[in-house]
Amino acid sequence: MVNKVQERERENIRIWASAIHKRAELVRTTDLFFSQLQQEERKKVNLLAKAYEKINEKNLNEDLTFYIDIITSNTTIPVIQTNDKNEIVGSMNLDLNLDSQPILNGKLLEEFNHYPPVVLDYYDNEKFYLYYKDSRIFTETQKMLLDLNESFIKDVLTNTSAVPVIITDSARSKILFVGNIGDEKTSDTVFLEHLLLQMRAQNEPIHIELAGQEKQSIFYSDSDLQKQLTYYPMLVFVAIGFFILFAYVAFSTAQTSAQNKLWAGLAKETAHQIGTPLSSMLAWVELLRPNESVQNLLVEIEKDLKRLETIS
Template identity: 40%
Template sequence: MNIYTRKILWKRILFVLALLIVGSSFWYTNRLVQKIAKEERKQVQLWAGAIEKKANLVKYTNKLFKELQAEERKKVELWSDATKSLINAKEIKLALRVVESNTTIPIILTNGEGDYTTYRNISGVIEFDKDTLSEPELASIEAHNDSVVHKTLTEMKEEGRKIDINYYGQDVNYLYYKDSRLFEELKSTFNDLQVSFISEVVTNSASTPVIFTNVERDSVIATGNIDSAVIENHDKFLKQLKDMEAQNKPISVELGDNETFMIFYEDSALLTQLKYYPFIQFFVIGLFILIGYWLFSISRKSEQNQVWVGMSKETAHQLGTPLSSLLAWLEVLRSKDVSPKLIGEMERDVGRLQVITERFSKIGSTPDLKEENINLLIEDFVEYLETRLSKKVNFTVHASKDEPRAPVNRALFGWVVENLCKNAVDAMGGNGSIDITIEAKEDNVIIDVKDTGKGIPANKRKEVFQPGYTSKKRGWGLGLSLSKRIIENYHRGRIFVKQSEPGKGTTFRIILNS
């Protein structure tokens, strides 16, 4: 098991552990949220139950108040009929005693011109004792009472409820009256009860979103915990009602004069948020892990780059010193009348060392890219390799008719082609054919290097570009790794295994930007 197989195994183990940790956290959080949500839903259900009971109580109270109002109104009508009968029977004194004995029905007696002469049971009138007040205080109270009586008289005249009184042929006086104070107090109390009920519905302690509407659902009476924008937009408002009705059955309430109203409600905002909390938590944890892994990968890649650059510079430096000495010794040998053939072989080897040194020095720095004719460049590389590789290997270059051009660094790009070809020769055992196809396509130049070697197993195709990966016993496993770095980092291109079949060969593809 090599280092990359172990790395993949460890990644899988860590991934499974991460899934278990996240899954356990997700399960526990979800369970906790469900418990909280259950308690929250209980609160909403308790609120809804309490509202239904209060609605029934309001309905019953409304019915009771109406019965009391009806009874009170009957008393007023009986009092009115009795007073009229006494007056018609000329029992004026008895009628006046009946009027004076009344302690609940508001009455105002006026003369024929409509000016009041006396009044009783008028709400808002201040009772006072003349003997205990100063003249300014007395005048102020009398002015106040006069204003209240005139206002009440106007209301009574509008209602038209009056009794004509004729004192033995004298001018007709008028006795105006209205519902008793008890009746008005019952009405006011019930109105306050309605307002209090509506207020309690919409400003609930359970933070439940509520919409209080009429039975036709076209008029909003009150809202609570609802965005005003929803109410102002008719379509959104109808959709909100529909969603609420789908979630909970509306509560029907009877208020006022047998008017029916509807209470729509839904789960509280907290309950809704709790539903999505586990997913949000899972997303945040996942995002944190991904960002952490991404930053770790960038850091590791940066460290690897520094190692590559440092190693390349050091290699170029270490090769440069003995190379300079070798060049000097060549000059010495020339002066000693050494065989030209021997010197030529040495020059070729020294030249090879110079190329290697140049390649390492360029990897350690940002290389200069120059636009080159890729057809001619590949042909030059192949011509160079044919003289240095096995004679049993047949090279074929299929050049593009378009003569594609691309910005490349000649030394580094040549190294890539050399690595691919040398690996192909090793895979073929020094006997076979290598086909290089060049194609211009849109904004790219595509180069395919195909051999007739033993092929690459499917499970190893992603590993061949990893540093240290090799199928040879004495290989370093750096050739394809360097090739990938040169193409992708320096030329901004791509290199990958296009196709490979065991026993039939492999095709590597290089894509350059033209």
């Protein structure tokens, strides 16, 4: 029975490890896809900035249709145009109410301050500034990547198989995350280092690589139930041994008590049986005491009678 439960636990851990391998590969592939998408969006941002800069050069001998098409075809990258007083004079791909936000400042400025603005020179030394930021697609995919990575780490640490987990850096020298170990032990670095050595000896670590992060290693060991089942047969044998010992002591005590009661009863009965003839013999001694010829005999008889009195 215990062996079957242990084997089932081992199988659950193997299934969990296999699922983590596949999930890690899926996360890596998804991260790669999103990273490529982000790179393409970043190229669009750079291309749009260069198009604005090219038009600003005012080279009348060059056909600017290509650059104008790049600007007009932009449907994803948010752009804000301001004057030298930071007043907003126009915007693209942005739900912006100029009545409530006439000046580029505060939180909105923080959003568009990641890239340096493109400076546009107009006549009479008037300058305009084009602020832009990553497209909504880029921002959303970046958020999806972070959520996906966080969800993966959380699922690894809080697995339903109750498998103790430690995640380290690629050099296996720094512990990044721990799970199913116990809140009181997560801050005990000596315990965690010792547990990590045990995990290295038990199972081959699972290597993962998440977007924007260094390579990491997942170490794991048997669940607490698996460890408890290892000692369960020994505990059962000890319990059975104690039960047998207790039963033997109880039986031996009961048997000794019964024997004592039997001997006590026999002693009482013997004393009773001896008491009647003893009284009779004492009477005969008193009756024969005046007879001088039997005095020596009476002395010996009295000695025997005293012994019998002691017994009775």
